[in-house]
Amino acid sequence: MLALLEELVNIDSGSYDVAGVTRISTRLSGLLADIGFSIKRLPVPERADLVTATLRMGGQGRLVILGHSDTVWPAGTVAEWPYTRLDAERATGPGVGDMKGGLVMALFALRALIADGFNGLESIRLILVPDEELGSANSRPVIEAQARDADVVLVLEPGRPGGGVVSARGALGAFFMKAHGCSAHCASNYAKGASALRELAGKVVELDGLSDPDNGAIVNVGVLQGGTARQVVPGEARMDIDLRARTDAQAATLHAAIERIAADSRDERVQVELSGRLTRPAFTGERNRALVALAQSVAGELSLPIFEAPPAGGGSDGNFTAALGIPTLDGLGPVCHDICSRQEIIELQSLVDRAALLCGLIRQLPSLLSQGH
Known part of the structure; x- marks a missing residue:
């Protein structure tokens, strides 16, 4: 063996x-x-x-x-x-x-x-x-x-x-947010830039706030990535989200909340796409x-x-x-x-x-x- x-x-x-x-x-x-x-x-x-x-x-x-x-x-x-x-x-x-x-x-x-x-x-x-x-x-x-x-x-x-x-x-889910903004040099053209990373970063606290581990609910932002260089307003960003729930009903409630947070735009110039789904039933x-x-x-x-x-x-x-x-x-x-x-x-x-x-x-x-x- x-x-x-x-x-x-x-x-x-x-x-x-x-x-x-x-x-x-x-x-x-x-x-x-x-x-x-x-x-x-x-x-x-x-x-x-x-x-x-x-x-x-x-x-x-x-x-x-x-x-x-x-x-x-x-x-x-x-x-x-x-x-x-x-x-x-x-x-x-x-x-x-x-x-x-x-x-x-x-x-x-x-x-x-x-x-x-x-x-x-x-x-x-x-x-x-x-x-x-x-x-x-x-x-x-x-x-x-x-x-x-x-x-x-x-x-x-x-x-x-x-x-x-x-x-x-319990039930599980895997979700992915992608944000598409507008890149620009932060010194010479800052106003033109629309930060995709800022858009997603603003959602991290809300998503983590959905967690109630004592009752079996966990929403974890495991990956947040974006940008190309420190002097460039990031035009693209992505976020990977893990969902855990004790029941299918609880999972559905968390899924709906993730969809709501994804749709709540802070900068109308940045488009956010949400993909993924509940992957395993409880x-x-x-x-x-x-x-x-x-x-x-x-x-x-x-x-x-x-x-x-x-x-x-x-x-x-x-x-x-x-x-x-x-x-x-x-x-x-x-x-x-x-x-x-x-x-x-x-x-x-x-x-x-x-x-x-x-x-x-x-x-x-x-x-x-x-x-x-």
């Missing part, structure tokens, strides 16, 4: 790096094909292919396992921050937890189940998404088409420190109670710590399957800390522990489904 983890982490596979993402999915596809899975590559506009690996069995119930081949880290990251064992218990590197550790864990869990003769389900399908870190905006229709007939979905996003799993997530834990209970039972048999984490502010592709009404349990990957940061760390023992948890869950799914859950 450690050898494969190091190999995958040392492949740059940022979402926009089509070649790198393809290398990850190709490597995993080959290993899955070796244990009997049928591989399909499905095109995704402007991204690497989405890959499905399907194994037909003789039992009842269709399981989908959701994973992704991309990371948040652009090409060139590995050269300066490669996979590194920090000590006997921890490792770091780009995507070591989110989610290359989860992919390694799932592969070895499936390999162990098949070697042991498990065939209790009708099928297992592992989906490798190429653009999850971008909100899966381009691949969402493919994900939904490939998962729509599933009875259960298990998601390989990192486990929470202490052994948490995720049964509910899902609650009601449909997932039986899966949580099963995970707790399996963890108890294995003497592993487990708890149901509070509804997550971050999204995953599980948001889509849960919105389709499919019981979905998330956060089943290895235990990780500080994901999507330079401090991202995986607890190495959890590769084995959580693989055992995943094996136990899959083994018990036929019994759970026969009870009508």
Whole structure:
């Protein structure tokens, strides 16, 4: 497991790096094909292919396992921050937890189940998404088409420190403002200039003011860029906005407020364009109670710590399957800390522990489904 983890982490596979993402999915596809899975590559506009690996069995119930081949880290990251064992218990590197550790864990869990003769389900399908870190905006229709007939979905996003799993997530949105003004030299022709950057900068406080984190509402201006030189009134500027909400209704309210702020012009000479949308629907834990209970039972048999984490502010592709009404349990990957940061760390023992948890869950799914859950 450690050898494969190091190999995958040392492949740059940022979402926009089509070649790198393809290398990850190709490597995993080959290993899955070796244990009997049928591989399909499905095109995704402007991204690497989405890959499905399907194994037909003789039992009842269709399981989908959701994973992704991309990371948040652009090409060139590995050269300066490669996979590194920090000590006997921890490792770091780009995507070591989110989610290359989860992919390694799932592969070895499936390999162990098949070697042991498990065939209790009708099928297992592992989906490798190429653009999850971008909100899966381009691949969402493919994900939904490939998962729509599933009875259960298990998601390989990192486990929470202490052994948490995720049964509910909030809604997400990604929005982009572009401002078009008029550039001019600030000394010789200041009055002619119409600052696109000033127009957007004036909106930052209003947008940030929409946040109410105690109630699950966050609007974050993560990028504000504009201008070409210090002595030039900036004629162009852009802003990237992230939205998080506890419910779909709350997300819709925040979306409307962002639209209002975009339309409220301070300088009529500057045109502001707003693009983007709500990218992931919220899902609650009601449909997932039986899966949580099963995970707790399996963890108890294995003497592993487990708890149901509070509804997550971050999204995953599980948001889509849960919105389709499919019981979905998330956060089943290895235990990780500080994901999507330079401090991202995986607890190495959890590769084995959580693989055992995943094996136990899959083994018990036929019994759970026969009870009508």
